[in-house]
Amino acid sequence: MNEQQQDKIEAATFRRLLKHLDDNKDVQNIDLMILADFCRNCLAKWYMAEAGKEGVEVDYDQAREHVYGIPYNDWKDKYQSKATPEQMAAFEARQKQKSESK
Structure with missing residues (x-):
């Protein structure tokens, strides 16, 4: 697999994750935080950060709109x-567990 193929696959995987989250709106962000230590807002922050690394300015509201x-x-x-x-x-309890494991 070359880098271009990997980027294409990773982008498609991200879009599939967003669709999965959109198809499962009953899963609340707090549920995601409890189980996986990330939520839709985290994805938006990561999206915004990665855009910044590419020299593309995306604010938090734009990033959240993309994710949601x-x-x-x-x-x-x-x-x-x-x-x-x-x-x-x-x-x-999850937050306490994380802080104790540091």
């Missing part, structure tokens, strides 16, 4: 639910 497929506030209003006490407890 619509403006973030619209997505949040339509699909994001308030975190449950159980989700918050699991998230805090």
Whole structure:
């Protein structure tokens, strides 16, 4: 595999991940953070950072719109639910576990 093929495959994989997340809007960002230590907002931050490395200015709102497929506030209003006490407890336990392993 050459570098161009690898870039094409990685880009297609990223688009597939975004589609998978879009198809599963019921999976909340906090659930992703608990299970995988990243969420849609993390992807947006990574996207913004990588664009910057290429000399392309992408602000956080633009990056989130790319990841969410619509403006973030619209997505949040339509699909994001308030975190449950159980989700918050699991998230805090995950954060504690991470800090203790450092």
